[in-house]
Amino acid sequence: MRTLEEARALDAADPLRGLRDAFDLPDGEIYLDGNSLGALPRATIARMTETIRGEWGRDLIRSWNKAGWIEAPARVGGKIAQLIGAKPHEVLVADSTSVNLYKLLAAAVKARPGRRVILSEPGNFPTDLYVAQGVAEALDVELRLAPREAIVDALDEDVAVLLLTHVHYRSAVTFDMAAVTRAAQEKGALVLWDLSHSAGAVAVDLNAANADLAAGCGYKYLNGGPGAPAFLFVAERHQAMLRSPLSGWMGHAAPFDFDDDYAPGEGIARFLCGTPPILGIAALEEGVDMLLGTDREALYAKGQALCSAFIDLVEHRCAGLGVTLATPRDPSLRGSHVSFRHDHGWPIMQALIARGVIGDFRAPDILRFGFTPLYVGFEDLWRAVDILRDILATEAWDEPAFRARAAVT
Numbered sequence: 001m002r003t004l005e006e007a008r009a010l011d012a013a014d015p016l017r018g019l020r021d022a023f024d025l026p027d028g029e030i031y032l033d034g035n036s037l038g039a040l041p042r043a044t045i046a047r048m049t050e051t052i053r054g055e056w057g058r059d060l061i062r063s064w065n066k067a068g069w070i071e072a073p074a075r076v077g078g079k080i081a082q083l084i085g086a087k088p089h090e091v092l093v094a095d096s097t098s099v100n101l102y103k104l105l106a107a108a109v110k111a112r113p114g115r116r117v118i119l120s121e122p123g124n125f126p127t128d129l130y131v132a133q134g135v136a137e138a139l140d141v142e143l144r145l146a147p148r149e150a151i152v153d154a155l156d157e158d159v160a161v162l163l164l165t166h167v168h169y170r171s172a173v174t175f176d177m178a179a180v181t182r183a184a185q186e187k188g189a190l191v192l193w194d195l196s197h198s199a200g201a202v203a204v205d206l207n208a209a210n211a212d213l214a215a216g217c218g219y220k221y222l223n224g225g226p227g228a229p230a231f232l233f234v235a236e237r238h239q240a241m242l243r244s245p246l247s248g249w250m251g252h253a254a255p256f257d258f259d260d261d262y263a264p265g266e267g268i269a270r271f272l273c274g275t276p277p278i279l280g281i282a283a284l285e286e287g288v289d290m291l292l293g294t295d296r297e298a299l300y301a302k303g304q305a306l307c308s309a310f311i312d313l314v315e316h317r318c319a320g321l322g323v324t325l326a327t328p329r330d331p332s333l334r335g336s337h338v339s340f341r342h343d344h345g346w347p348i349m350q351a352l353i354a355r356g357v358i359g360d361f362r363a364p365d366i367l368r369f370g371f372t373p374l375y376v377g378f379e380d381l382w383r384a385v386d387i388l389r390d391i392l393a394t395e396a397w398d399e400p401a402f403r404a405r406a407a408v409t
C-alpha cells in the first residue's frame, strides 16, 4: 500500500471497519497508542452509568448478590480465557499485572523447593524485573538474567521459574511460547508468561502451549480503561499445589465464615486477595465483550496487515530521514505494534502528537506505534506516515517546546 487511494480501498474492503464507530475517539486524531492505553468503547459509558447509578447508587450492598459482583472476577476471567486459549476456570481478573506477577512468581518458587533461581531476560518490562527482584529478596532466591538468544541454554536444575514477556514492549518481538515452555519444563521449571502486549492483539493459545502460568494487563488491547484490573492464568493441573503469598480473605475457601485461620479457596479463586474493584471490572467486561463479539482471526490478520503496511510505508516514504526499524518484518514473529529508532525520537514524537498522531516514545530512541485493528484503519496509517515524513523532512521537531520532558511518557 503506497497511496491514499490504495489505503482507502483497503478500508472499504475491511469487514471490521464498522467497529471504529463503537469507540468514542476524538475527531481529527489518529490514535496509535492502544498498546499502552486502549480507547474508550461507547458501550462502556452506558455500562458504567448503570453500574454506578443502578447497582451502586440504588441497590447498594445488595448488588454483591443481585448484580453478580462477587462472581465478577471469575466471570470476566472466564471470558478473557477465550482470548488466550485457556479454560474458563483457569483465568481470574484481579489486582494489577505487577501484583499478579508477584503472586504467581512467589507461588512458583515455593512450588519448586530446592531450586534457587528465577530466570528472565535483561530488558524485560521493568515491573517484571522489579517484581522478580522483590520476590527473590523475600524468598531468598536469585534472579538470573540471560539474553533471549541464550535463555534456553540458561535453563538448568536450579531454575524454579522462567519469567518472560510474550510480546516485547519495545520491539514487539515474540517468543515461541510452546517451544520455550517445553524447554523449561524439560528442566523441571515452571514458566510465567506476561501477556500484557499479547491479549487481544495476537492469537495466544496457552493450553496448546501447555503453559503453566500467565498474567497480563486489562487496559491495553482489552480496552478496559486506565488502571483496569489485570488477569492471571493458572493451568488447572497446578491450581491445587500453588498458594498465593497474598493470602487475603477473598482468596479464602469460605470468606464469609470469618474464620481466624487462612485456608486457600478452591481452584483459581485462591489467587484473589482483597475485594474486587467492581467499577474497573465492569469497564473491562465491556472491552472484553467487544473482542468476543469480533471475528478474531480477521482481527489479528488486520493487525498484522496494518503493521506490515506501516513498516513498508515508513521505509519507503521516510528513507534517508534517520529512521531504522526495531521490530521484526516477519508478522509471525511480532505483536501488534511497530517501533522505529531515531536519534531524536522524543521531540519527533512530541511533534507528531502536536499534529494529532498519538504514539509514544520509549527511551533512549524508540518511536512506538500501536495498531489496534478494532479502531485503526489504513487511511489513518497513511496519514500518520505522511505527517511523520513531513516532520522528519522539515525538521519541524527541532523546537524547544518539543524537547521538554513530561512525567509520563
Ligand SMILES: Cc1ncc(COP(=O)(O)O)c(C=O)c1O
Pocket: 096, 097, 098, 099, 125, 127, 128, 165, 169, 194, 196, 197, 217, 230
Ligand atoms: C509487559 C508489561 N507488563 C506489565 C505492565 C504494567 O503492569 P501494571 O499494570 O501493574 O503497571 C506493562 C505496562 O505497563 C507491560 O508492558
Ligand SMILES: Nc1c(O)cccc1C(=O)C[C@H](N)C(=O)O
Pocket: 035, 036, 037, 169, 170, 408, 409
Ligand atoms: N501503564 C502505564 C501507565 O500507567 C502510564 C504510562 C504508560 C503505561 C504503560 O502501560 C506502559 C506500557 N506498558 C509500555 O509498554 O510501555
